[in-house]
Amino acid sequence: MADMVKLFVNGVEVEVEAGKNLIDAIGAVGIEIPHLCYHPALGADGNCRMCLVGIEDGRPPLVPACKTPAMAGMKVLLDAEHIRKIQRDVMELELINHPTDCPVCDQAGECRLQDYYMSYDRRQSRMTVPQVVKGKKMAFGCGVVHDQERCVLCGRCVRFCRQITKTGELGIINRSDDARVNIFPGRPLHNRYALNVVDLCPVGAMTSADFRFQQRVWFLKKSPGVCHGCARGCSITVDHNREKEQEARIYRLRPRHNPLVNGYFICDSGRMSYKAEEEGRLNEARHGRLARSVDQALLAVAEDLAQGGKITFILSPDSSLEQMVTIRALAEKLGATLSGFSDGWIIPGDGDDFLIRDDKAANRAGLELLGIDCSRTGFTAAVEAADLVVNCNNDLGRSLSAEELGQLFQSRRLISFASHRREIDNQAEIVIPVASWSEYAGSVINCQGILQHFPRAVVRNQPPMELVELIARLGSPLQSEADCWQELARLPGLPADPATIPTEGLQLNDNEAAHDQP
Amino acid sequence: MEEVKILSAKFAIKDAHKLKVAKKHGAYATLDKLFAMAPVDVIDEVKRSGLRGRGGAGFPAGVKWGFLPKDTGKPVYLAVNSDESEPATFKDRYILVKDPHLLIEGIIICSYAIGSHDTYIYIRGEYTTQVKALQAAIDEAYKAGYLGDKVAGQDYRIDVTVHRGAGAYVCGEETALLESIEGKKGQPRAKPPFPAVAGLYGCPTIINNVQSIASLPYILDKGADAYRAYGTEKSSGTHLFGISGHVERPGMYELPLGLPLLEVIDTIAGGVWKGRKLKGVIPGGSSTPVLLPEEAKTVTLDYESMAAHKTMFGSGGIVVLDETVDIVALVKNLIDFYHHESCGQCTPCREGLGWMLKLIKKILRGEGSPADIDLLRELCDNIEMKTVCVLSAACTMPVRSYLDKFRPEFEAYVTKTNASPAGLQQE
Amino acid sequence: MSDRSELISTGKPFSFDKKRDAAFEQLSKRYPTRESLILPALWLTQEQEGWVCQEAIAYIADRIGTFASKVYEAATFYTMYHLRPTGRYHICVCRTLSCWLRGKQEIVDYLRNELSLTPGMVSEDGRYSLEEVECLGHCGSAPVVQLNGEFHEDMDVEKLKALLASLQ
Ligand SMILES: Cc1cc2nc3c(=O)[nH]c(=O)nc-3n(C[C@H](O)[C@H](O)[C@H](O)COP(=O)(O)O)c2cc1C
Ligand code: SF4
Ligand code: SF4
């Protein structure tokens, strides 16, 4: 527990964390100090001057809150006329050269300048002289588009590229009101986290070419999620919406602050992974060459399973714990073998020392915790011994070549539950579409041994069936989420109720943390 | 009223910038005494002398040195401020060119006092010939053993490196100067931490103006009392005053502090030129609020009197304005300068000075309204002291003084539709 | 200031000549960090070429081991770095307070009207370029002109004419 100190804000005593800067310390008790340039992940720069607060009996009497540590007995003045005037004045100066093109600006609705204008300024413009003209629609690389005129020169984007990615593509060139953000010609943004500058930018100066003009942000529904791009399992927000009479659609993924996992950021490929939720999806169930309803196809699967013979279930390292445990229960009931073989999901050397991991699966730790064999030899033996293979959404094409797969399933019956269209499934006798991660609720354990639970984000017009439900209907002894968790709770460290998992996740025991390898 | 020759003692001597000549006239004579003293005694002597920083803020030099934390295990740096970019200031360059060894001797004294072994002299980029003269003197001092591993044969190393600026007034601000030495844009740092605690490369650093440093040999040689014999109680010693603008004999004059301003203008600088009348005096560089003739009559050239007259001693750059000066055009000239030189990091200065410039241009063009004058005046208040450094205040303080003291001139521009050609010539 | 973002690419690789190379190495011993070499390296470039091209900025960044964006920042922040070639004679006229009070405008007008020079531009024959600069620290001998770095004090149009005539 951090040291707490008592200080006064507008004469009212509050208890805050000692040593933290005033924005964070006082912010933690719900009092907002406006700020543009300060960002907890990037530190205080002190350039925007929005955060100036008064210190009664202080020397100096006016300080930038972002640069001032909370100290016992301090008398902080926010709600005083002279401080409100400073906030108004600084806002006015922020705005004089701002295009205020909010009606065509992507940031509208989540713009600090707009918000602060409403909270702290609300005056008519007194600017009667021409504004400074700067560059617009500049392609900075990595899908980042920059508008120099909207920029308030807070330097967050520059600091991000220097401090976090250490690639330093951005700079603020010139000086005075000619200062502007730019890339050095021929050296555009070139790092795997570049799109974070779009979130970091407090105004609409950094936009994503992918998201530009797609949707007004106030129409977006924001659901918490966990990125399934790699074993980091970054906390994200899934921004989605169903426009009238249309299919529900994900418009973008954004990082969701999680101090345990990803801080404030996610990688670009994770961010763009929403496209895979929209494209290449398997939509129809099939039996043989004939399209079938899911119910019909499921009936056929049930018949196949009932026939006996040797059965192998293949699990995906991307599946949720709930899915895994449900499948395991069914397999046990049927005397079937299990394999979580997914070597191809691991791309050695692809990870870095920040967020990205070699392992592109979201829940390999879950497979391991459940004791499911993932070895190639185990997989080959199980498949070769089996009469019937049931693939539960494992993209085997990542691990084996088309030839290898062809050979393996030439003389074997294959049933596939798949969220996406995959080559291998052409060989399957029965194929049934299932929900992908944005369409179901579930839990995963990341490479650090952190257990996260996420709710269902997107509900399609015709929602694909969730794997847990499907397996339950095939007779798994685990018939409900509660059943799953009763089973899961037997594992060390796992709770009995996923609702008790904190939003930033639950750190499982140290042994699990030992998974933290590239 | 007479000039004194302490800092400028060797200025008139031919080739005094050369070591041989300088030595003949006493250069480096204090070093034996210096190394026989304890560093803390040197600091005490400087404290007792009352020497105040000559870069503009007038902070007591010895007191500043006392802020250095002890035994941090980090090197202590000395940065000599030779940026000399405040309009109307032209004193340090005389030292650089005419008596650079005085500066080097001062650097040795200061370094020893504060326990520093590495000095950077930050010289403005425009000083092309000056930097050559300075470097030549440093080279000579190295050769003669006054700099390098064993300064004057003592077991004390001092290395001096000249770092050239490249056209940025703001680099005269001490933390911008440090940033510039570190290879960055000259953007002032927020204080605290103060440079004495975390300065150059994050290490304890003392920054002093060229003239402050060059004052040290005299203080060490003749003693604090001898130095205090010049000037006033709180403004001791002498200063290299630069007098420019509308006087008969503009130039640099070394004078004790405390002399009456008007008398200095009249006797030393030959009075307002062409027999014209005085309109105002800028007492200490363009950043200091202007004085009306009646104020100039009572003010003396020292920190206290200037403060009492709601202006500042500043850099000692006195500018005389004759009756023909178009104050509105002058204000435009000033804002133009500060706007051009704003480092651009803080919102109020970056955006505000640009706005002020556009407003004063509008007024000059005869397109302004009384509201524009009020807005200009209000912006001074809105910007001042809300920023990281005081460059913005260096603009707003004088501008406010012109607006307050010469308001009718601004009004004439907005009520008469024709703007004066004197104003427009600047566009 | 004016916008200095636009860099000129020569299309040719840049490197220091022998002399500047040696000077650069010498300088690198004077600073505890490589980034301190940014300003000195830009100066060496300007000394060598008369101006600083896009390739030179990239070269300096790579040679120092820092981001090109940082060298770009410095090159555009500090106005004495010429980001395009100047005339053979680069004339800087101080435009600030004391020089303004003592008639700098006549000098600028002469250069504008008689020599058709525009601040920031190079004359067609490449002979001259003109720049209006801020206080040059010679206010006691205003107005001042700096020609290829040399100071000329107490200037007026007659003296300027004589000065220009003395150039070959
Ligand atoms: C905008 C600005 C410009 C300055 N320019 C100079 C300068 O050119 N030379 C100088 O010595 N001090 C200058 N100063 C003052 C320095 O910040 C600092 O106070 C001084 O160098 C300390 O030395 P001193 O105590 O010996 O005066 C400037 C300050 C500001 C805010
Ligand atoms: S682009 Fe955005 S983040 Fe970057 S400096 Fe401008 S306002 Fe700040
Ligand atoms: S006040 Fe102006 S010059 Fe000083 S730090 Fe702020 S923007 Fe830069």
Ligand code: FES
């Ligand atoms: S948040 Fe403190 S100055 Fe910007």
Ligand code: FES
């Ligand atoms: S004003 Fe021109 S040199 Fe100072």
